Amino acid sequence: MTHKTQSVAYPYFVVALLLFGLQVVMGLWLGIQYFVTVPQSVVDVFPFATARAMHTNLLVLWLLLGFMGATYYLVPEETGTDIAWPKVAWAQLVILSLTGVIALVGFFFGWTQGKPLLEIPRPLDVLVVIGALMFLANVGMTMFRARRWTAIQGSLLGGLVFLAVMYLFGMPFYRNLAEDWYYWWWVIHLWVEGAWELIAAAMTAFILIKLTGVERKVVEKWLYVELGLFLFTGIAGTGHHYYWLGAPKYWLWVGGIFSALEPLPIALMVWDTWRDVRHRTTPLRPRLTWVYLVGMVVLHFVGAGLFGMAHTLPQVNYYTHGSQVTVSHGHLAFYGAYVLLNLTFFYLAIPRIKGFRDGEYDERSGHLGFWLTSMGVVGMSLAFGVAGVLQSYLERYLGQPYMVAQDPIRFWMAIVAAHGVLVVAGVVVIVKHLLTLRSVTVQAA
Numbered sequence: 001m002t003h004k005t006q007s008v009a010y011p012y013f014v015v016a017l018l019l020f021g022l023q024v025v026m027g028l029w030l031g032i033q034y035f036v037t038v039p040q041s042v043v044d045v046f047p048f049a050t051a052r053a054m055h056t057n058l059l060v061l062w063l064l065l066g067f068m069g070a071t072y073y074l075v076p077e078e079t080g081t082d083i084a085w086p087k088v089a090w091a092q093l094v095i096l097s098l099t100g101v102i103a104l105v106g107f108f109f110g111w112t113q114g115k116p117l118l119e120i121p122r123p124l125d126v127l128v129v130i131g132a133l134m135f136l137a138n139v140g141m142t143m144f145r146a147r148r149w150t151a152i153q154g155s156l157l158g159g160l161v162f163l164a165v166m167y168l169f170g171m172p173f174y175r176n177l178a179e180d181w182y183y184w185w186w187v188i189h190l191w192v193e194g195a196w197e198l199i200a201a202a203m204t205a206f207i208l209i210k211l212t213g214v215e216r217k218v219v220e221k222w223l224y225v226e227l228g229l230f231l232f233t234g235i236a237g238t239g240h241h242y243y244w245l246g247a248p249k250y251w252l253w254v255g256g257i258f259s260a261l262e263p264l265p266i267a268l269m270v271w272d273t274w275r276d277v278r279h280r281t282t283p284l285r286p287r288l289t290w291v292y293l294v295g296m297v298v299l300h301f302v303g304a305g306l307f308g309m310a311h312t313l314p315q316v317n318y319y320t321h322g323s324q325v326t327v328s329h330g331h332l333a334f335y336g337a338y339v340l341l342n343l344t345f346f347y348l349a350i351p352r353i354k355g356f357r358d359g360e361y362d363e364r365s366g367h368l369g370f371w372l373t374s375m376g377v378v379g380m381s382l383a384f385g386v387a388g389v390l391q392s393y394l395e396r397y398l399g400q401p402y403m404v405a406q407d408p409i410r411f412w413m414a415i416v417a418a419h420g421v422l423v424v425a426g427v428v429v430i431v432k433h434l435l436t437l438r439s440v441t442v443q444a445a
């Protein structure tokens with residue numbers, strides 16, 4: 001850590017990690033309901049849809065808080081100055097956390113806008129916008145005052161502004177359902193396959209520079225290529241969600257072709273990291289941060305690139321649309337690309353914020369947590385995938401009713417839940433490890 005105000009990142013990481021724990025517990029509860037018949041009295045009070053809204057909104061909230069904390073850590077080092085208004089950063093965290101708590105309690109009482117992943121009702125949206133504006137103003141002012149621009153900052157700020165603007169399209173009420181879905185995808189797709197990829201590229205470039213001391217020019221050259229490709233393929237690729245919602249026919253072509261190109265920039269990232277790792281003669285230290293980084297790059301490619309590609313052509317999506325195949329891809333992509341990105345950053349930043357150099361803490365439970373969680377999510381996604389293919393065949397090809405098809409799918413959902421237990425255990429280990437990181441020398445004393 002080079003600047004005092006960077007430490008405001010830490011409370012963001014703490015809140016994010018606690019919400020991560022709650023998110024996966026909710027996930028497990030959802031998974032169990034696919035093979036255990038829950039008593040009607042429980043369903044009446046706490047329906048599946050409510051738990052699902054909590055699971056997914058917690059995911060989005062903690063990932064965003066993680067990105068914001070990472071930004072507050074990263075920007076001072078890139079610009080060479082302190083955060084413009086550290087107190088505003090604190091206030092923003094309080095506002096966003098409170099909004100999150102109110103939203104969760106609200107969901108419980110059925111207060112929801114109904115759009116998946118964006119169930120937060122309109123009055124709370126306003127609070128989110130206020131928090132986002134405080135954030136952008138703070139980051140923008142810090143960069144503006146410093147007057148030192150790097151490609152990392154540019155990509156990060158671009159991604160953050162893009163993210164905030166897209167959120168606005170999900171807020172209005174559209175009378176026409178087709179229109180509602182059309183703009184819903186501007187948020188969901190253009191977030192994870194546009195804005196968030198810019199943020200991820202910037203954070204990854206920063207992490208690589210810090211870990212390897214590699215020349216900035218080398219990393220930045222790739223950043224430009226990847227960013228260009230992400231925007232080129234990701235924006236037109238939105239069409240892979242317009243196949244069946246009443247949009248014009250040409251989207252079948254545009255969506256199919258451009259989204260099929262989307263794995264390209266992600267593969268470039270894998271190749272780029274591999275090139276970097278292969279040429280190193282010095283050992284990769286701290287080992288744990290590298291494990292998370294390489295895990296992220298690989299699972300980002302598999303989950304988003306390969307699993308995304310598998311159902312992106314209209315000829316395939318016709319059968320798999322909205323099935324457990326989608327859920328399989330959703331889990332592995334979110335985990336590989338953004339959960340692991342956040343965790344990698346936390347492992348980079350927290351030891352530095354706490355003031356001991358990396359490598360001086362006991363890494364062991366961090367490794368255990370990584371493998372438990374990653375094996376759990378990979379196994380869970382494979383099981384969701386089998387359930388999804390079965391579902392597509394039974395429902396869409398044989399034309400079986402939903403509940404009839406559920407019977408043979410049940411077994412695979414039990415496998416999902418078994419892996420969910422591994423995920424929850426792994427997340428508990430990681431959260432505990434990150435929140436109690438201590439310098440080894442201090443421990444010995």
Ligand code: HEM
Nearest residue numbers: 024027028030031326327330331334335339416417420423
């Ligand atoms: C890293 C951890 C996790 C991430 C990133 C994650 C992400 C997600 C996402 C993005 C969705 C929405 C999927 C869609 O709309 O297609 C979802 C739903 C769901 N998740 Fe998770 N989840 C995680 C952990 C878990 C765990 C541990 C379980 C336990 C089995 C679980 C079970 C479920 C279930 C059953 C659904 C609902 C699927 C449906 O509507 O049929 N998740 N999760």
Ligand code: HEM
Nearest residue numbers: 192240259262304308309311312321322326330333334337
């Ligand atoms: C990190 C990046 C990505 C993340 C986090 C992600 C996540 C998700 C999630 C959560 C959904 C389900 C939305 C819902 O219906 O509730 C989804 C749908 C979809 N994704 Fe991705 N995705 C990513 C990248 C990609 C890429 C690169 C491709 C294509 C190559 C792709 C192809 C698709 C398709 C075709 C659907 C629609 C599935 C359907 O029709 O039901 N995704 N994605």
Ligand SMILES: [Fe+2]
Nearest residue numbers: 189193238240
């Ligand atoms: Fe998409």
